[in-house]
Each structure stands twice: as structure tokens, then as C-alpha cells.
Amino acid sequence: MRLRLLALVLPVGLLAALGGSAAGAQPFADTLLSQGQPVVASSIEDDTLTAAKAVDGSTSTRWASAEGSDPQWIRVDLGQPATVGRVTLNWEVAYAKSYRIEVSDDGTNFSTVKEVTDGNGATDDLTGLQAHGRYVRLVGTQRGTPYGYSLWELQVYGTTDSTGDTEAPTVPTGLKSTAVTATSVALGWTASTDNVGVSGYDVLRNGTVVATTPGTQYNDTGLTANTAYQYSVRARDLAGNVSAATAPITVTTSAGGTDSFVLAAAGDIADRCTASDPDCIHPKTANLVEAMNPAAVITMGDNQYDDAHLSDFQNYYAKTWGRFKNITHPSPGNHETYDDIPFKGYHDYFGSIATPQGKNYYSWNQGNWHFIALDSNDFVKESGLAEPEQLTWLKQDLANNTKGCIAAYYHHPRYSSGDHGDQEGAAPLWETLVAAKADLVMNGHDHHYERFVPQNADGDRDPNGPVQIIGGMGGAPLYPVHAAHPATAKIIEDFGVLKLSMTDTTFATQLIGLDGDVLDSSPTYTCH
Secondary structure, X not given: OOEEOOOOOOOOOOOOOOOOOOOOOOOOOOEEOOOOOOEXXXXXXXXXXXXXXXXXXXXXXXXXXOOOOOOEEEEEEEEEEEEEEEEEEEEOOOXXXXXXXXXXXXXXXXXXXXXXXXXXXXXXEEEEEEEEEEEEEEEEEEEOXXXXXXXXXXXXXXXXXOOOOOOXXXXXXXXXXXXXXXXXXXXXXXXXXXXXXXXXXXXXXXXXXXXXXXXXXXEEOOOOOXXXXXXXXXXXXXXXXXXXXXXXXXXXXXXXXXXXXXXXXXXXXXXXXXXXXXXXXXXXXXXXXXXXXXXXXXXXOOOEOOOOOHHXXXXXXXXXXXXXXXXXXXXXXXXXXXXXXXXXXXXXXXXXXXXXXXXXXXXXXXXXXXXXXXXXXXXXXXXXXXXXXXXXXXXXXXXXXXXXXXXXXXXXOOOOOEOOOOOHHHHHHHHHHHHOOOOEEEEOOOOOEEEEOOEOOOOOEOOOOOEEEEEOOOOOOOOXXXXXXXXXXXXXXXXXXXXXXXXXXXXXXXXXXXXXXXXXXXXXXXXX
């Protein structure tokens, strides 16, 4: 195996050449940092070969990328900045002939620290790296076999920046309330400083820690109307040192009210047929929407089949669901990408309604609810991006939110008992929404109805997680379903429209069938 060493610019005090040494350099601490840490990949071969299998400590489980495609990558988040001295790659049969190891402080901007140009599989033990960052990424650029890239284990060794740190951060300053509703208080403050680095902030309500957040904003939800609350904030560093708390401030929630509204939602809607065909479904689901008299209409992608040209939208969708266009907040599915120019028909038909903030993803508010429309095509397609721009936007949008309830919708479901099954690529979206305490997530893609009880990031039942609903029964032909997930509350193989009944603190859902009957009803959930 031939290794080509690259010169790079690293932070002051670190070696800038790879595999080299410097006078007085200390022996490198060989501590495994990557095992069990969060990991994402550009693609997976199937749902049994996920990225997490490469850092689970087992040489009998593995990650495998999609077959026959270059480049592919896998990225591990070490949890905090670290000096990285060694990376070990335990290849399965499908190895990389050429690849590079990269590091990053933010998960977006990467620097190459070692490049392999003539790999031969088996185990590569790359030492002497002397790199620094929080994220380590392996990028395969040339496959050694006709398959993809497959690792039994990816192991990153080094020393975290917090080792030996005993100095606490400075006390945060400028704590203030930036928005208040009947059930929520939004807070902001000025960042602390630390000799190594601030890892996050504890938010205290009435003297008790209610959250720890990495940024300098927090939205405290689930509060009681017309009630005074006392808040303070303290900083933490990577070694667990904690600053003193700020002087408390008192914030009183507003008197509140009983603002309520109804929304209609579905995905996978308009087939290439019209009402003159008795088997054409989307005219019938449009009639259900009209009967609901909704305040707004949500679509979860694949609004128009098959290739979503403008002419298709005009000939089919526009004649049925199009009558709600002025109150529709759409999101795109994979069929919107099948136009000669991806999304052209979708953009031409909906205009600025589809891109109110200049992108296929955006957010909007109604009452005490914050709604987020996402483009999951960015995640399920093969991409060389370490973190799609959309995910960075989503995290910031959630941080800026001041509403007490959160709902998100996009096409590809993280979990599904349908024909397409679980979408591993959508995991970053799902995990980000779970971490933000979202209340409701709606998807399409699989052509059936499925309601889940609240779940956590791993798909396990958890009352603190969001309710996920697959609503791909808007009109396109139904798909078969398979064994239900452990968190599935209800599966229905039938057409219909999702009716969402929202208040400023609660929500409940119903599936309305083609004959107007209620096919399923959820409990009434209180927003997190």
C-alpha cells in the first residue's frame, strides 16, 4: 500500500506534516474516541448495514455504502474537539483502493490529513496523523471491487481537548427574554469564554435545571399562562467544569387563549387521471379537504405523478387540490425531481408558495405552532456533503423558534412499515427534530396511512418524542405494508386525508376516509 502525505494548515501548536515528528513532541495517547459516537454516511446498501455498525465495537457487524458509485463517505462525531493521531480501518471484502482521511471542527469544512492511493483492503492502521478536530471523515474515491465501500470497524484514536482541564468558563452575561407566549418563554444571552472551549449552557427555571443547550438561545415550552417564572443560566466546558449562574430574571407568560384551527394534510396525491374516471382518487380526496374547511393545507411530497412536469400539474393537480393553492404549504418528493430539470414543474406551478424563503425548505407559523417544510431529497440521494446546507438551516431555524409547539413535514419517513421501509438517509432530520422536542412529524413516500406513538431517535416508544404519521394516501395507487413497527399505533391501507385539530397547547389527528368516515383518531397530545 502506498501512502501519499499531504501538507496542511493546522492550529498553532500542532504538527503540519503528516507522519512526521518534532523535537520535544510528547508520545501520543492511544485512546479510542470513536466507539459508540454519532455517525452518518453518504449512503447505505440496505437497512441492515447502517453507518452506526462501523463504530459499534463489533467486527461481526458492518457499514456498507451503495454499490457501484464513487465517491462515498462516512463521518464520525467525536463529541468534542480532539487531537487525532491514529485511524484504523478494518475493511470487509468491499474495500477502498483510494481514499482520504479528513478532519473538521464544524462538520462542514474539512481538511485532508492523509491520502491513500493504492489500498489493498484488510486492515489499514494509519498512525502519526497529528490532526485536530471534532469530526473525522473517511472519503472513498476509488473502489477496490465492483461493490461499494464496507467497513467492519472505523476507529479513531487520540486525546480530547478537555483532558486535564479544571478551569470553569466565565459566567454568561446579558440574559434576557426575547419572546413570550401563554405557554413559552424564549431566552437569549451572551456567550461565555473558556480556556479550552464552552460545550453548552444549563438553563435553570425556578432554580432547577430544565435543559442544557449548546447555543446562546433557548425556548422554554409547556408553561402555564399568566404565571411568573425565574430564569438563570450557567456555562459548562468540555471537561464538565461549570460556571456560577447568572443573576436571575423574572418573566411572566401571557394570559393566553384558546386559539384553535384545522389543517388538512396528505402526500402522494395527483395521479394522471381526472374525475371522469371513477377509479381516479385525488378528486375525491380534494372533496374531503374542502369539507374540512382548513386554515391551511400541507402536502408531504409527490404532489403530482409521474414526472411532475408543469403540464401534469396543470392537467391533474390544479383541477382538484389546486383549488386550495393559495392556502397550501407544499413540500417536494422524489417525483418532483423526475422533471427534465429537477423541480421545474413544481416550482413553475406553485411559484413562491413552494420557496417562500428562496429554498425548497422553509418554515411558517400559525397560532402557537411553528411548522417546518423540508426537502428530504437532500438526504436520501447520494451526496458528498458532510452536512447538507438544509440541516444547518434546520438547526438554526429550531434555535430561533419562539412558538410553543413544533410540527415538521417532508417526504421520506425515518420509520415505515410500508413498501419502501425505513429511510436511513432521513435520520439526520429525524434526530434533529427529536432533539428539539418536536411534537409532530408527517411524511409520505409509502402509499398507506400509519400513525406511530411518540418515539425517540432510535424509533423506540418514548413520550418525549414526536408523533410520526405517514400520510401517503392522497390519491396515488396504494402500496403493500409489512410487519408493523413496535411503535406503530395504527396501519390502514386505504385512501383519505389527514385532519389536524390544533390549539395553542395541544393537537389531535384523524384520518378521514373517502366516504367521510373517521378511519382513525389519535389521542389529544399536549405539546412538549
